[in-house]
Amino acid sequence: MTDAVIRRDVDTGNWWDHRPVFSATDKGTRITGLAPGQPLGRVTTRLVVSAVLCFAAWGALTWLGSSLLCLATSTTSSRCAVDVGDEWPTIAGFVVAGYLTLHITVDLSEHARERLGQRRAASLFRSAPLLAGMAVGCGIAAAVAIASDPPEVIRQTIDCMVGTESIAISAVVASCAAGWGLTVVARLPGALRHAHERQSTIERLRLEGRRYAGRLHLGEISFWLGDNPELNVTVTYGSTAGQHEVRARMRTSPDRVPADGSRVLVFTDLNGTIHIELDAAAGTVFEPEQRYTAAE
Known part of the structure; x- marks a missing residue:
């Protein structure tokens, strides 16, 4: 030929x-x-809406998870983001939030991969709202836990006193998610440009x-x-x-x-x-x- x-x-x-x-x-x-x-892949309205839903879902899930951990370990429920007296409603909410979060995340990942034409760009696009949601959810839970007496609660947490486990875990998860999330956000624009350039080259070669x-x-x-x-x-x-x-x-x-x-x-x-x-x-x-x- x-x-x-x-x-x-x-x-x-x-x-x-x-x-x-x-x-x-x-x-x-x-x-x-x-x-x-x-057509060439691009960030569509549907992708943006799915990303916002993913952020909200992971924020709610980690917030509820931190609250469950707080209810199980804290010596006073007033420290917890959710103070319900009985933890079963929180457990039920966590299970429902977990199912919805999984569904939203999988949908975002599959649609991003299909629309952007590249697994790396799709993975970063999914990870950004996921990590942001985790950072916000755990951060809020930790902030609520120390709000009653910040200096004293922080001192007790640093000293690893019994009842402060959930505060330490929430703070660590929030910090790690925030740091990783900033790295992902920094890499995302380059990945989107790379995917778009590669698709543009494929289209050009097919046509010309x-x-x-x-x-x-x-x-x-x-x-x-x-x-x-x-x-x-x-x-x-x-x-x-x-x-x-x-x-x-x-x-x-x-x-x-x-x-x-x-x-x-x-x-x-x-x-x-x-x-x-x-x-x-x-x-x-x-x-x-x-x-x-x-x-x-």
């Missing part, structure tokens, strides 16, 4: 549905995908780049990310300038590892920028799932 300009039919699938995802430049969670026909037919040659597994393998691969293709060989990384799932020698499409420009993807028209055969399933 020689040089050509390609235009794909609109495909509404998630970029991960088109795995494996290749990159000749990035590794691990930085590898970025863009489903054919999909030169397209060549290539062959995929599997290498060893570089590492596992969860249950999904990342492999070192080599792609060979021919052009009017001769034969070319490109080394790349391939992220996929155990059931979507193409057989060695599978057909791929290579998109490139005059600057040598490369994008690789499976040839959807080739009827790719995949390796047996058990061959690339992580050992327990």
Whole structure:
């Protein structure tokens, strides 16, 4: 196949549905995908609303958790953020908050990964409100606990007196979450820019780049990310300038590892920028799932 300009039919699938995802430049969670026909990823109103809900949910969950710990360890319930006399209502609230928080967090994570096209950017986007919520929830609980007599309560906590365990734990969790959260917030803009730039490059090469037919040659597994393998691969293709060989990384799932020698499409420009993807028209055969399933 020689040089050509390609235009794909609109495909509404998630970029991960088109795995494996290749990159000749990035590794691990930085590898970025863009489903054919999909618009470039960006932070949408839905993502912002989901992030706010995630922050509120984690704030409530850690606040209730700190209150439960306070009720169980403090010598006086007046120190606790929730003073109900009976801790069962707080336990029930904690269970409900935990379920809702898990649902909101998973939804935010999956939608961010689908919308941004990159696991690293999605992970940071999810972690920022999660850690902020933890810092605020535990911080409020600790502040309430020391509000009655700050100098004395702080002195007792530093001296590790019985009944101050929840204050110390809440303060430590709040401090760690705040510190980690600031690191995440500092890294997030760069991750969002990186994902957007990579998707822009993929779109540009699909529309304007030169397209060549290539062959995929599997290498060893570089590492596992969860249950999904990342492999070192080599792609060979021919052009009017001769034969070319490109080394790349391939992220996929155990059931979507193409057989060695599978057909791929290579998109490139005059600057040598490369994008690789499976040839959807080739009827790719995949390796047996058990061959690339992580050992327990």
